[in-house]
Amino acid sequence: MPHGTPDWGLVGPKETTYGLDDLGEHAVRLGSPHLWDRRGDAIWLTVFEEGMGGVVSDSFGGGDAVALHTSFGRQGAYEVRLLAGSGDPGYARLWKDFPLPVSSGYGGEVSFSRDPWTLYLEIMLRYHDGARIWEGRLQYRAQTQNLEYVDALNAPVVIADVAGMASGPNVQHTMKLVVDRTTNQYVRAILNEQTFSLLGIGLRDTGPTAMRYLRFYVEHRSVPTHNPYAYIDSLIVTQNEP
Numbered sequence: 001m002p003h004g005t006p007d008w009g010l011v012g013p014k015e016t017t018y019g020l021d022d023l024g025e026h027a028v029r030l031g032s033p034h035l036w037d038r039r040g041d042a043i044w045l046t047v048f049e050e051g052m053g054g055v056v057s058d059s060f061g062g063g064d065a066v067a068l069h070t071s072f073g074r075q076g077a078y079e080v081r082l083l084a085g086s087g088d089p090g091y092a093r094l095w096k097d098f099p100l101p102v103s104s105g106y107g108g109e110v111s112f113s114r115d116p117w118t119l120y121l122e123i124m125l126r127y128h129d130g131a132r133i134w135e136g137r138l139q140y141r142a143q144t145q146n147l148e149y150v151d152a153l154n155a156p157v158v159i160a161d162v163a164g165m166a167s168g169p170n171v172q173h174t175m176k177l178v179v180d181r182t183t184n185q186y187v188r189a190i191l192n193e194q195t196f197s198l199l200g201i202g203l204r205d206t207g208p209t210a211m212r213y214l215r216f217y218v219e220h221r222s223v224p225t226h227n228p229y230a231y232i233d234s235l236i237v238t239q240n241e242p
Contacts, residue, residue: 037176037190040107040238043098044216047234048078052094055235059092061085063227066092072113072169072231079233084118084222092230093219098237100127100212105187105241108216109176113169115228118142124217125179128209135204136179138189142167143223147191149177152202159189159196169231178241179203187241 046054048068057066057080064085073079082092108125120142126135137150145163148156165173178187184205186198216237220230 037107037109040105040178040241043101043237043239044096045234045236047073047076048080049076051078052080055094055096057092057094059083059085061087061090061222064090064092066094069231072172073233075111075234079231082218082220082230082232084220084228084230086222086225086227088224090222090224090227091219093217095215095217096235096237098214098216100129100214101239103181104239105178105180105182106214107176107178107236107238107241109174109190109234109236109238110218110232111172111174111234112218112220113172113229113231114140114142114165114167115230116142116167117223117226117228118167118230119221119223119228121175121230122217122219122221123175123177124219125177125214126206126217127181127214128211129181130210130212131208133206133209134179134181134184135206136177136186137204138175138177140165140173140175140191147189147196149186149189149198149201150204152204154204159198160194162191162194165192169229172231172233174234176236180241 062085065083069081084090084092108123120139122139124137139148147159147162151157176190180187184203186201189196222228
């Protein structure tokens with residue numbers, strides 16, 4: 001039975017945790033990276049202080065690499081550098097898999113820097129529900145300075161013009177995607193100080209499955225013939241998103 005209230009507010013109820021009055025500020029002051037958007041209950045977060053043992057990585061294209069780094073972290077001493085290959089496609093990415101959480105809203109968040117030769121930085125939430133594979137993808141397109149989601153037909157759709165975001169390794173932007181497993185739809189996208197409603201937009205159905213798990217995925221793509229970097233930090237996955 002549902003019970004309790006979330007620690008970011010006084011509405012509820014929920015099934016997996018018992019909430020208290022807001023303790024979010026207390027947690028952030030003690031060093032939690034869950035500060036940009038405190039809605040949802042964190043099921044995993046990392047600032048890579050423990051290394052990269054909890055994630056899987058991959059890269060392609062020539063000159064590509066995924067490595068722990070110690071110069072430009074948003075929080076703590078470490079971050080991961082996604083150095084995308086110069087080929088077409090050229091990319092660097094990492095992901096984390098989880099047992100399928102309770103049916104609710106799921107959130108995925110990352111903080112990242114951008115290079116002038118970044119093609120896009122994408123976050124994806126993909127869940128296998130035992131019958132179908134559902135996928136939500138959010139992309140910051142650096143060359144056009146657009147924020148886009150990927151629709152049910154696998155086509156990018158512009159959400160907004162987000163011109164003015166600084167480039168360079170010492171500026172980290174924060175992006176979050178929320179999807180709803182109960183409806184298989186998008187919920188919202190967040191980029192820095194801006195929030196965009198995606199309510200009513202269906203996720204992509206990528207086919208049948210007998211498996212049950214959730215994947216959070218971060219990918220950095222290059223403009224061909226270049227090797228851009230993206231420094232990423234503060235990865236967060238949530239459930240019970242409103």
